[in-house]
Amino acid sequence: MPEQVLIRGAVAFDPEAHGFAFPNAFVNEVLTLPNGAKITTAGRCGGMAYVSLDYFLAGQPAPRWRADLWAPSRVPPDSHWLARLFTQRLRDSFFTGSAAKFVTWSMHSDDETWVFKGVRRWTKEEELPRVIRSIDAGRPVVLGLVVARDLASVGHNHQVIAYGYEQDRESGRTTVQVYDNNSPGRAVTLTSEQGQSDWTASNGHVWRGFFVQDYTPRRPRVLTRNAPDVKDRVSTGDTVKLSHVWTGLTLHSHDRPYTHRGTDGHQQVTCFGGSDDNDRWLLVGTGGTAAGTALRDGSVVRLRHLSTGRWLHSAAGVPSPLSGQQEVSAVDTPDATADWRIEVVDERPWTAGARVRLVHVATDAALHSHRATDPRLTAGQQEVTAYPGRDVNDWWTVLELS
Incomplete structure (x- = not known):
């Protein structure tokens, strides 16, 4: 041979x-x-x-x-x-x-x-x-x-x-x-x-x-097995997992109320370092917007937490548990306090790879998170607030889209 x-x-x-x-x-x-x-x-x-x-x-x-x-x-x-x-x-x-x-x-x-x-x-x-x-x-x-x-x-x-x-x-x-x-x-x-x-x-x-090089493997953190293509359009009726750009944690809620002083006692909203069904949110249009409508810069939506059926909400004058910024919670019945305006970089359509802000329409405060946790007040997870200013902690991106 x-x-x-x-x-x-x-x-x-x-x-x-x-x-x-x-x-x-x-x-x-x-x-x-x-x-x-x-x-x-x-x-x-x-x-x-x-x-x-x-x-x-x-x-x-x-x-x-x-x-x-x-x-x-x-x-x-x-x-x-x-x-x-x-x-x-x-x-x-x-x-x-x-x-x-x-x-x-x-x-x-x-x-x-x-x-x-x-x-x-x-x-x-x-x-x-x-x-x-x-x-x-x-x-x-x-x-x-x-x-x-x-x-x-x-x-x-x-x-x-x-x-x-x-x-x-x-x-x-x-x-x-x-x-x-x-x-x-x-x-x-x-x-x-x-x-x-x-x-x-x-x-x-x-x-x-x-x-x-010598190498010993470690079990990696897996937040999604179904990452979307960065060009996929986001529409009403879609279910999303949203990742906080500056810390990489996922927008999350669970059936546990806030108990800190001054709260209205609604369901906690946090950022979670793991991955489960409590990270999934349904995007619902407002004002009769039909499901399947492509979202873009300036669109207004409501986010419904799939596991509990409650709606992402904020209200002026209610302090968040750790930083005292405006509290973000999840409520049973949506009204104008559950409306969020999408701000997309470059004023373009919302795609899975885009960097976006979700701005609370009633108060003009941006959905925000930062590295603050408390085992009693946020279940040890990262606090989520509505922030009246604007900084890098307001940016979100789509982790999963279905």
Whole structure:
């Protein structure tokens, strides 16, 4: 049998489906100096790689939030559960035995010495075979990419997921397919020619070499298994789950009244970090608007909580339990206090990927949430209020649409 010239292997990992739809554009504040200046580092690549692999191995979809939800920063803020998870998993990636190679390889030459193989041979003789064995066994791996040549530049190294490879024995070319969180939504390849030391990435970077990182999976948080297409139109008669843009939690209610001083005793409305049927709201038109009417900037709707049948409501002069802002609750019978005006960015139709405000028509206060909880007054969940001003905590987007 003739020797096989072209050898390929791949795992069913798709960067568009299993990666994140926003880039690794995080800025981490690690220290504030006495003069107020901030010392920052860029990126949470290891955290994004680990979390993406967590979702893939659990057979669950990664959240598909797009970069424009958080414009102009393009990434979820530190108040968002996903941003905090990236930070946690980034730290996990550093507290592994293999992470020491980011330092040791940065201090070694590409070529072998009397004592060490060097980065080139370490990569091609030790680490590349590990990648191939893992992919052939059906498991993607996290790669540590090395570009630094001294300790001061260690932060320029990078972390990605390898999920495929191709070896051309005739030409000596090797290609590794990776999900690079610096290039969302597209496949990236690392290629090395015969006799070549470096690995050239299709997104323009050149790396000295790579190694397989130690990785232990964690069960990911799954808020929906049925994310809509970002272009899907939202209409009256639709049932939605709404996600709070700035924290990633879901608009929620449950059959439990407010009991704080000054409340009207109606059903609590909160933001929930899990996922259940108490997150589902029916969009009902006002003034005789027929079901199936496409909604857009300026449309007025009512939101009916499907589990309890009560209506999203607010009223002037009733304080919320924690911040004392205007209370938002759910009531048995709707009237004008249950009317909410939709404000869509760019004054366009409401689509699943849009960033919207829901403004209480009677008081012009925006549906709002923030990281405030109390086990007694909000069941330990995040407070939801109506806010007379306007800020980023007023933004919502569609998590699920049916």
